Amino acid sequence: MKSENVLEVENLSVTFATERGPLQAVRDVSFTLHAGETLALVGESGSGKSVTSLAIMRLTPPAPLVALGGSVLFTGADGGKRDLVTLDPDAMRAVRGNEISMIFQEPMTSLNPVHRIGDQIAEAITFHEHISARAALDRAAGLLDKVGIPDARRRLSAYPHHLSGGMRQRVMIAMALACNPRVLIADEPTTALDVTVQAQILELMKELQQATGMAVIFVTHNLGVVAEIADRVMVMYSGAIVEKGGVVPLMTRPLMPYTQGLLHSVPRLDPEALGLSPLEAIPGSVPDPFRLPPGCTFAPRCRHREPACEAALPTLEAANGNHDVRCRRWRRLAEARA
Amino acid sequence: MTATAAIAAPVPESPLIEVRELRQWFPVGGGLLRRGDVVRAVDDVSFSIAKGEVLGLVGESGSGKSTLGRAILRMSTPTSGQILFEGRDVTKLGRRALRPLRPRMQFIFQDPFASLNPRMTVRQIVGAPLLIQRPELDGAARDARIGEVLRTVGLSLHYAGRYPHEFSGGQRQRIGIARALILEPAFLVADEPVSALDVSIQAQIVNLLIDIRKELGVAMLFISHDLAVVGHLCDRVAVMYLGRIVEIAPTRALFRRPRHPYTEALFSAVPVPDPTIRRERIILKGDIPSPLAPPSGCAFRGRCRYALPECASAVPPLRQVDGGHWTRCIRDDLKLGRSL
Numbered sequence: 001m002k003s004e005n006v007l008e009v010e011n012l013s014v015t016f017a018t019e020r021g022p023l024q025a026v027r028d029v030s031f032t033l034h035a036g037e038t039l040a041l042v043g044e045s046g047s048g049k050s051v052t053s054l055a056i057m058r059l060t061p062p063a064p065l066v067a068l069g070g071s072v073l074f075t076g077a078d079g080g081k082r083d084l085v086t087l088d089p090d091a092m093r094a095v096r097g098n099e100i101s102m103i104f105q106e107p108m109t110s111l112n113p114v115h116r117i118g119d120q121i122a123e124a125i126t127f128h129e130h131i132s133a134r135a136a137l138d139r140a141a142g143l144l145d146k147v148g149i150p151d152a153r154r155r156l157s158a159y160p161h162h163l164s165g166g167m168r169q170r171v172m173i174a175m176a177l178a179c180n181p182r183v184l185i186a187d188e189p190t191t192a193l194d195v196t197v198q199a200q201i202l203e204l205m206k207e208l209q210q211a212t213g214m215a216v217i218f219v220t221h222n223l224g225v226v227a228e229i230a231d232r233v234m235v236m237y238s239g240a241i242v243e244k245g246g247v248v249p250l251m252t253r254p255l256m257p258y259t260q261g262l263l264h265s266v267p268r269l270d271p272e273a274l275g276l277s278p279l280e281a282i283p284g285s286v287p288d289p290f291r292l293p294p295g296c297t298f299a300p301r302c303r304h305r306e307p308a309c310e311a312a313l314p315t316l317e318a319a320n321g322n323h324d325v326r327c328r329r330w331r332r333l334a335e336a337r338a
Numbered sequence: 339m340t341a342t343a344a345i346a347a348p349v350p351e352s353p354l355i356e357v358r359e360l361r362q363w364f365p366v367g368g369g370l371l372r373r374g375d376v377v378r379a380v381d382d383v384s385f386s387i388a389k390g391e392v393l394g395l396v397g398e399s400g401s402g403k404s405t406l407g408r409a410i411l412r413m414s415t416p417t418s419g420q421i422l423f424e425g426r427d428v429t430k431l432g433r434r435a436l437r438p439l440r441p442r443m444q445f446i447f448q449d450p451f452a453s454l455n456p457r458m459t460v461r462q463i464v465g466a467p468l469l470i471q472r473p474e475l476d477g478a479a480r481d482a483r484i485g486e487v488l489r490t491v492g493l494s495l496h497y498a499g500r501y502p503h504e505f506s507g508g509q510r511q512r513i514g515i516a517r518a519l520i521l522e523p524a525f526l527v528a529d530e531p532v533s534a535l536d537v538s539i540q541a542q543i544v545n546l547l548i549d550i551r552k553e554l555g556v557a558m559l560f561i562s563h564d565l566a567v568v569g570h571l572c573d574r575v576a577v578m579y580l581g582r583i584v585e586i587a588p589t590r591a592l593f594r595r596p597r598h599p600y601t602e603a604l605f606s607a608v609p610v611p612d613p614t615i616r617r618e619r620i621i622l623k624g625d626i627p628s629p630l631a632p633p634s635g636c637a638f639r640g641r642c643r644y645a646l647p648e649c650a651s652a653v654p655p656l657r658q659v660d661g662g663h664w665t666r667c668i669r670d671d672l673k674l675g676r677s678l
């Protein structure tokens with residue numbers, strides 16, 4: 001049985017108007033998100049992964065500061081399809097925080113410091129549903145309990161500064177889940193947390209996803225986290241998708257030299273691998289978005305490049321099954337490795 | 339050696355740095371008429387670092403690792419205990435007395451954006467320590483030394499006239515490292531120097547630090563929350579929890595067989611970038627306790643799955659379990675593993 005698509009993103013582009021001229025932060029991004037799955041969006045700073053998720057939520061600044069292109073088809077709970085790129089602001093507000101919600105990296109800056117957390121969660125509920133304040137607070141208490149906050153009813157009256165970082169992120173998740181979203185976009189939700197707390201939050205997100213059947217877009221730069229939670233992975237570089245596929249094929253047999261480089265540059269915990277052996281770093285750094293190279297944007301850092309790579313941007317082609325790669329040499333490189 | 343050295347965790351032959359029962363407590367709250375509480379940010383910490391050795395210091399936020407790093411470089415005045423640098427007690431030295439020692443010990447900061455003055459050129463930033471500590475050098479000699487240290491970190495004098503904003507995060511961290519190296523220190527404290535960087539760049543800087551320790555023989559206290567990075571770079575590793583060292587061991591020994599339940603949980607929590615591995619995770623309950631009201635006895639016992647009633651009675655002493663391997667856990671019967 002093929003699960004339905006909740007999001008179909010087609011040729012999404014995001015262009016910022018800046019003093020130095022137009023800056024294309026996201027270029028021609030297309031993907032689908034199935035109900036109940038976790039899609040990891042991986043990339044380094046400036047790769048466009050956060051801007052992609054903000055654009056889906058229409059949280060990028062309005063035109064003329066930002067120009068959105070392409071389409072984001074969202075299938076609501078009622079079965080109707082809507083293009084989020086062109087949806088009018090009022091209709092978008094009804095979707096945002098209701099059918100699609102988002103959690104951010106820094107739970108301290110995302111919560112309002114002068115309001116009790118119970119009221120902040122209840123606000124999200126009363127905004128979308130016509131229920132009494134008391135009923136909304138009851139639901140908020142239930143949500144806090146669901147995200148593993150002990151003594152939930154009493155915690156409704158706590159302020160954000162009363163809570164630890166991990167607890168604040170749980171509150172953010174409770175708020176995002178308040179209206180049973182079909183899609184949850186999580187932008188680096190565990191990056192600011194300690195590893196033991198990160199493990200708690202990842203575990204919680206997996207449990208909640210199983211219970212609710214929501215689809216998750218998980219934006220992260222941490223490949224360990226990707227391996228832990230993702231069903232499918234999309235790797236971005238300089239605003240474009242460079243590789244896309246199932247988590248196991250993509251992480252065990254990556255086809256794009258950039259993905260290979262990223263995986264190799266992560267230090268391992270293996271005691272035998274320890275001790276002053278240099279890591280396989282990727283030389284150089286991400287290109288300036290105002291001066292992108294004409295060809296493959298990774299070519300200047302790629303040890304497999306040949307002159308043709310620098311001539312034109314390769315297309316994202318289907319390698320096998322659902323595994324796509326943007327590299328004109330992938331076939332030859334895969335053969336050479338075999 | 340003196341009597342206190344016996345209490346200290348492993349002491350190499352001729353330690354460059356020796357820390358004995360160091361405490362850094364901070365008063366909080368309180369007011370004109372009211373006594374406040376005390377945060378024991380660093381409590382009873384002893385260890386030493388040999389010449390050219392790199393000691394990793396891992397722990398979560400609030401464990402006191404940064405406070406410890408700053409105290410050792412005398413960026414703060416410890417509450418009690420002793421810091422010996424090259425055999426000399428520097429614990430209570432004042433600013434003036436510390437000044438001739440400063441070139442020997444330097445600091446590398448976490449944030450390459452906040453730690454460089456945006457109005458200074460690379461030449462001014464990297465050369466500033468020379469102006470203060472080596473005023474006898476003329477411009478040409480200073481430039482020669484700046485060029486030399488920039489080459490060490492993989493940059494060149496060609497960049498010296500530029501400002502920090504013209505560089506990427508990785509390059510800025512190289513500038514910060516060049517500034518720390520220019521006076522040829524014997525000891526560096528590096529506080530999360532790669533945490534703010536992207537993975538591919540992080541690997542470049544880790545490699546640079548490996549080269550620096552090999553070529554210059556500089557000793558380091560390498561503070562990090564990333565066990566894998568620490569494993570790559572360090573000879574020994576100390577694990578901190580709520581102000582105390584709970585385990586200290588040679589890197590391989592610690593990675594092969596941790597002897598403290600907290601270390602085991604830390605290893606277990608690190609996500610491994612291999613989707614074909616499905617591990618049984620140890621998920622710790624709750625958060626690190628408040629340092630204002632630490633639990634009695636072992637500070638970790640509330641979250642420890644091996645805790646016994648005895649764990650509450652007294653703070654467990656560091657005991658040696660193997661050559662150079664010390665743990666602050668009273669249980670000797672545990673077979674702790676690393677679920678890889």
